[in-house]
Amino acid sequence: MSDIHALSGAYAVDALDDEERSQFERHLEVCPECRAEVRSFSETAALVAETSSETPPPSLRDSVLSGIGSIRPLPPVTAPTTTPADPASAPGTVHTLRRRTFPLLVAASVALILLAVGTFAWHPWSGSSTTNLADQIMQAPDAVRVTEPVPGGGKLTIVRSASLKRAVMVGSDVPAPKPGTTYQMWLQQPGLGMVSAGLMPDADQPTVLAGDAATAQAAAVSVEPETGSAQPTSDPIALFPLPTSTTGNGTT
Amino acid sequence: MTYLRSVPADPPPEGGGSVGAHLAELLKRASLGDEGAFAEWYDATSARAFGLAVRVLRDRAQAEEVTQEAYLECWRHAARFDPAKGSAISWLLTIVHRKAVDRVRSAEASSRRDEAYSHKEQTVDHDSTAEAASASLEAKRVRAALSDLTLKQRQAVELAFLGGYTHTEVARMLDLPIGTAKTRIRDGLIRLRDALGVGEVAQA
Numbered sequence: 001m002s003d004i005h006a007l008s009g010a011y012a013v014d015a016l017d018d019e020e021r022s023q024f025e026r027h028l029e030v031c032p033e034c035r036a037e038v039r040s041f042s043e044t045a046a047l048v049a050e051t052s053s054e055t056p057p058p059s060l061r062d063s064v065l066s067g068i069g070s071i072r073p074l075p076p077v078t079a080p081t082t083t084p085a086d087p088a089s090a091p092g093t094v095h096t097l098r099r100r101t102f103p104l105l106v107a108a109s110v111a112l113i114l115l116a117v118g119t120f121a122w123h124p125w126s127g128s129s130t131t132n133l134a135d136q137i138m139q140a141p142d143a144v145r146v147t148e149p150v151p152g153g154g155k156l157t158i159v160r161s162a163s164l165k166r167a168v169m170v171g172s173d174v175p176a177p178k179p180g181t182t183y184q185m186w187l188q189q190p191g192l193g194m195v196s197a198g199l200m201p202d203a204d205q206p207t208v209l210a211g212d213a214a215t216a217q218a219a220a221v222s223v224e225p226e227t228g229s230a231q232p233t234s235d236p237i238a239l240f241p242l243p244t245s246t247t248g249n250g251t252t
Numbered sequence: 253m254t255y256l257r258s259v260p261a262d263p264p265p266e267g268g269g270s271v272g273a274h275l276a277e278l279l280k281r282a283s284l285g286d287e288g289a290f291a292e293w294y295d296a297t298s299a300r301a302f303g304l305a306v307r308v309l310r311d312r313a314q315a316e317e318v319t320q321e322a323y324l325e326c327w328r329h330a331a332r333f334d335p336a337k338g339s340a341i342s343w344l345l346t347i348v349h350r351k352a353v354d355r356v357r358s359a360e361a362s363s364r365r366d367e368a369y370s371h372k373e374q375t376v377d378h379d380s381t382a383e384a385a386s387a388s389l390e391a392k393r394v395r396a397a398l399s400d401l402t403l404k405q406r407q408a409v410e411l412a413f414l415g416g417y418t419h420t421e422v423a424r425m426l427d428l429p430i431g432t433a434k435t436r437i438r439d440g441l442i443r444l445r446d447a448l449g450v451g452e453v454a455q456a
């Protein structure tokens with residue numbers, strides 16, 4: 001526990017390798033202290049950058065300002081789905097309707113958006129880009145869906161895109177978690193076992209799983225205390241075996 | 253008019269101050285498609301963004317590419333910047349830094365690894381690429397705070413942040429046991445943060 005907190009400094013200055021980074025990002029989702037610390041370190045690092053200040057050539061300004069002319073700014077995120085929300089806000093409510101549908105937006109430059117999403121995955125102040133990412137995953141040409149019934153009612157569906165290396169979970173008629181608890185998603189990674197893939201306070205809201213879904217052997221959802229757990233503390237309410245990725249780029 | 257506004261020399265980057273608030277406001281306007289506001293945002297921040305990219309990449313051509321990519325991403329994502337969670341300049345520099353680091357690591361041919369040890373001295377001499385910033389009061393304040401760190405803390409922070417090395421690499425470079433460098437980096441950042449009074453700025 002205390003060991004992972006010690007990574008906050010290295011995370012803030014991008015000094016973690018990819019695996020540590022994604023582990024720590026999952027930790028960030030459940031650790032407000034580390035989120036606050038990372039933010040303060042990012043501000044500090046921004047000041048350190050001051051010592052390297054150097055005026056760029058004027059041609060760069062021209063490239064940037066002509067570049068933005070052909071890029072449409074994205075709208076704000078209206079429903080962040082990876083930030084742990086307060087599951088007690090609707091105690092006992094049973095969601096009988098899916099809350100949102102997926103507009104079939106065909107983005108003009110999908111690749112660029114995905115690049116951007118990659119970078120924005122978990123800068124704590126950037127808000128969540130997962131709404132777009134969820135749509136991207138669900139509309140990916142190689143998207144594969146698996147649906148499992150949930151013991152308490154309703155069903156959960158995971159949609160995975162091996163090429164995007166990401167997966168999104170969405171429920172249908174899944175009861176809201178009891179007050180004080182939340183749904184938490186897991187990815188079973190080779191050699192690591194079940195690794196938290198983030199909280200899912202509202203099961204009927206599509207939620208992108210944190211972590212590399214292409215390498216994962218299975219995904220699961222369990223009921224956990226509302227701040228989340230480092231390891232599953234109850235039997236999963238749904239377990240999804242994931243076939244090994246065949247894209248060949250899953251482990252680079 | 254905004255578009256023609258002269259370039260501010262080197263505004264202090266405090267997120268909570270009026271300059272920080274102004275930068276956040278520029279981003280807000282940019283998110284609504286205001287290209288003039290974005291030009292002003294670029295002018296106010298590009299020296300820091302480009303300088304950081306040069307520092308990490310040690311290659312001006314690549315630094316220009318990375319800086320450009322970062323600004324285009326800022327433009328696209330301006331609506332997602334949340335001033336309650338950090339300053340605008342920190343948001344930008346985080347993007348620049350991540351891109352620069354991703355680039356050095358992916359392009360990390362053996363060449364740069366092999367040179368790794370020779371960078372030791374340069375990181376101690378942290379003025380080597382920063383002459384242009386010497387006039388900045390803020391930079392002086394930061395240098396003073398850096399020099400108050402222990403040598404190991406300062407080396408660890410600088411190798412990680414300005415050098416773009418992972419904490420594991422930093423440990424090897426500084427002959428520290430694996431696992432110790434991340435603690436040094438964190439301790440160094442805590443001390444710097446407190447010395448620079450960042451705490452209240454980033455309390456959100």
